Amino acid sequence: MQKEKAPLGLYIHIPFCRQKCAYCDFYSLPRSEEKMDAYTAALLRHIEEVAPRTAAHRVDTVYFGGGTPSYLGPDRLTKLLRTLRKRCPVARDAEITLEANPDSACDVKALRALRRAGFNRISLGVQSADDGLLRAIGRIHTFAQVQEAVAAVRKAGFKNLSMDLIYGLPGQTMQQWEDTLAAVIALAPEHISCYGLKLEPGTPLYDHIGSMMYTTVPATVICLVLYTVLGIRNASANADLSNIELILDTLGANFNISVIALVPAVLVLLTSALKAPAVPAMLGCTAVSGVFACLLQKISLSAMLGAAMNGFSSDTGVAMVDKILSRGGMTSMYSTVAIIILSATMGAVLEKSGVIDSLVNNVLLKAVHKPCGLILSTMVYCYSLLLISGHQVMPIILGGRTFRPAYDRMGIQSKVLSRTLEDTCTIGAPMVPWGTSCAYMFSVLGIGIAYIPYAFLCYIVPLFAILYACTGWFVWHKEPMTEEPVKAE
Numbered sequence: 214m215q216k217e218k219a220p221l222g223l224y225i226h227i228p229f230c231r232q233k234c235a236y237c238d239f240y241s242l243p244r245s246e247e248k249m250d251a252y253t254a255a256l257l258r259h260i261e262e263v264a265p266r267t268a269a270h271r272v273d274t275v276y277f278g279g280g281t282p283s284y285l286g287p288d289r290l291t292k293l294l295r296t297l298r299k300r301c302p303v304a305r306d307a308e309i310t311l312e313a314n315p316d317s318a319c320d321v322k323a324l325r326a327l328r329r330a331g332f333n334r335i336s337l338g339v340q341s342a343d344d345g346l347l348r349a350i351g352r353i354h355t356f357a358q359v360q361e362a363v364a365a366v367r368k369a370g371f372k373n374l375s376m377d378l379i380y381g382l383p384g385q386t387m388q389q390w391e392d393t394l395a396a397v398i399a400l401a402p403e404h405i406s407c408y409g410l411k412l413e414p415g416t417p418l419y420d421h422i423g424s425m426m427y428t429t430v431p432a433t434v435i436c437l438v439l440y441t442v443l444g445i446r447n448a449s450a451n452a453d454l455s456n457i458e459l460i461l462d463t464l465g466a467n468f469n470i471s472v473i474a475l476v477p478a479v480l481v482l483l484t485s486a487l488k489a490p491a492v493p494a495m496l497g498c499t500a501v502s503g504v505f506a507c508l509l510q511k512i513s514l515s516a517m518l519g520a521a522m523n524g525f526s527s528d529t530g531v532a533m534v535d536k537i538l539s540r541g542g543m544t545s546m547y548s549t550v551a552i553i554i555l556s557a558t559m560g561a562v563l564e565k566s567g568v569i570d571s572l573v574n575n576v577l578l579k580a581v582h583k584p585c586g587l588i589l590s591t592m593v594y595c596y597s598l599l600l601i602s603g604h605q606v607m608p609i610i611l612g613g614r615t616f617r618p619a620y621d622r623m624g625i626q627s628k629v630l631s632r633t634l635e636d637t638c639t640i641g642a643p644m645v646p647w648g649t650s651c652a653y654m655f656s657v658l659g660i661g662i663a664y665i666p667y668a669f670l671c672y673i674v675p676l677f678a679i680l681y682a683c684t685g686w687f688v689w690h691k692e693p694m695t696e697e698p699v700k701a702e
Contacts, residue, residue, distance in 0.1 A: 221270035223301065225256065225293065227282035231314075232353050241280050253289045257296055264300035272303040276310045281338075283313035287326035294331050310334040310375070315354040318362040324369030334373040335366050336406075342396035343389050346382050348621040356396065363400045375404040382410055422485070424628040425635050427687045432673040439669050456533065463531045469509045477502040555607075584625055584690075588633055588682035591616050592675065595637040603648035605638040612638065626689040636678040644671050 229244035229252075242248060275297060282290065290311065297303060311332045318324065318337060341347050342356045366374055376397055380390050397405060464470060477498055484494040506517050524545055527538035581587050591612060598608035612634050620630045642650040646662050654664055681687050 218269060218271040218302070220273045221267060222274040222276065223267075223272055223297065223303075225275070225277045225282075225297075226279060227277055227285050227312075228252070228280040229284050230279065230281050231284070231316075232351060239280065244281075244284050249285055249289065253285070253293065256293060260293070260296050260300055267301045270302060272301050272307055274308045274310070275303060276312075277332075278312050280312075281314050281317060282311055283317040287323050287330070290327060290332070291330040298331065308334055308373070310336050312336045312338065313362070314338050315358040315362040319358065319365045321365045321368050324365055324371070328370050333371070334375065335371050336375040336377065337362060337366075337402075339376045339397060340379045341382060341385075341389070342393040343385075345618060345621075346385055346389065349617060349627070350379075350382060360400065363402075372403075374402045375406060376400070376402045377406045377408065379408050379410050420626075420628045424632040424687070424689075427681070428632065428636050428674050428677040432670055432677055435673055436669045443667075459531065460534055460537075463529050463534045467529045469511070471509060474505060474509055477505055581619070584623060584629075584685065584688050585682045587616070587619055587623055587625070588629070588688070589679065591630065591633045592637045592678065595634060596641060599638055599641055599645060599648070603645050605642040605650070608638045609634050624690050629688055633678060636674050640671050640674045643668055 226240070228240050228242045229249060230241045231244065275294070277290065277293075294309065303309075309332050311327060311334070313335055315337055318335065324335075337359065338352075339356075339359050340350065340352055342359070344355050347354065347356070363374065378393060378397060480501055481494075481498050484498065503514075503517050503521070506512065507514055520542060522542045522544060524541035525539060527535040529535055529538075581590055594615065595608040595612045598611060599605065602608065613630065616630055617627065620627060642648055643654065644665060645651055646665075651662070655661060
């Protein structure tokens with residue numbers, strides 16, 4: 214009795230795309246005729262090299278993924294599939310899938326050519342039925358194009374259609390997800406794949422963090438110069454240093470102060486520079502910090518965990534030091550969490566009721582026609598909410614939800630919006646006397662609002678934001694990945 218050959222699946226990666234999606238960490242390249250020809254030739258040679266390894270198997274699935282394989286065109290794809298079938302034991306009933314974006318799957322003639330070549334399954338990258346969410350994640354198609362592509366795929370004779378969806382998109386509500394499912398099910402695909410959004414290192418998420426450096430770094434340098442000049446001018450040989458000496462002596466007597474204690478902080482910077490996954494990096498750095506706390510300060514694990522949860526109570530006998538060091542733990546953040554929940558709730562209500570859409574379409578977009586005006590409007594809006602709420606969370610959430618559609622429609626990358634929110638809401642929070650950040654300064658420093666004139670960073674960062682808005686410097690626009698006009702196949 215002849216032994217049945219082991220099944221084998223083949224994956225062919227086609228890296229070419231029109232535009233990089235915000236969540237994508239797959240290898241991709243801007244498409245061009247020259248590069249696609251060279252890549253096809255290289256793939257053909259590679260198939261010849263690896264084909265002997267498939268002889269002992271029965272190839273029952275072939276999957277062309279990417280990138281956007283459909284951009285390669287029927288001629289190149291046909292050549293690749295014919296070579297695979299010639300050199301590898303591809304079963305006659307094998308499932309042969311081609312990934313395609315909806316905008317590249319509307320040509321019935323091209324789809325029929327692919328069907329004749331042997332492709333029998335199309336996988337459409339739909340992701341969402343909400344056009345606003347599609348724009349937010351960098352997709353270049355609309356749901357109307359999805360419907361058009363489905364009609365073209367069916368007309369070309371494909372009986373097996375798959376659709377990819379993503380849930381957990383930024384700003385996505387449960388209702389939007391349910392609407393997407395209903396809209397896609399109505400198109401009657403044979404298969405639906407649902408994926409939870411996961412931001413990986415190398416995706417544009419890290420671009421948002423990096424974009425903030427363009428305002429924060431130069432502002433910080435200027436602040437250091439100003440503080441140095443002020444320190445030199447106001448230095449006095451008769452200055453009373455007794456309090457400083459008392460604090461240092463008390464800290465040295467009660468705690469093990471060592472440069473080794475900086476290791477967790479260095480680790481945080483290192484993991485950020487290496488673009489490590491955020492959640493594992495945070496958990497790892499937290500664990501390392503806990504270990505260092507136990508080893509350096511000679512405290513038990515239970516005491517360390519208790520301080521992390523309920524806060525640390527200093528008992529050095531020096532009131533000044535104890536006031537500075539006695540702080541709350543995670544339980545002290547309940548109020549902040551409540552504000553975040555309430556802000557998100559308010560944002561959802563405003564969005565669902567149409568208030569945000571009306572503001573953006575009927576007010577903002579009619580009055581603002583250039584990136585400069587849009588960025589400055591964002592700053593004014595955020596400062597206004599900051600003054601009203603006294604906390605940076607609400608203006609960050611509402612500012613993002615309100616202005617994101619306008620940035621998308623004007624073709625400005627979302628990292629410019631996130632930087633603007635940082636430059637106003639986060640940096641400006643300590644300037645609001647009735648805000649939570651200012652209250653913290655009151656309690657710790659005990660100087661009232663006297664520090665505000667010297668909070669140079671809070672003034673200088675927005676000035677850089679205004680400078681970039683007016684000049685266009687570091688205001689990045691969304692651009693297609695196409696390097697040259699793509700010739701018709």
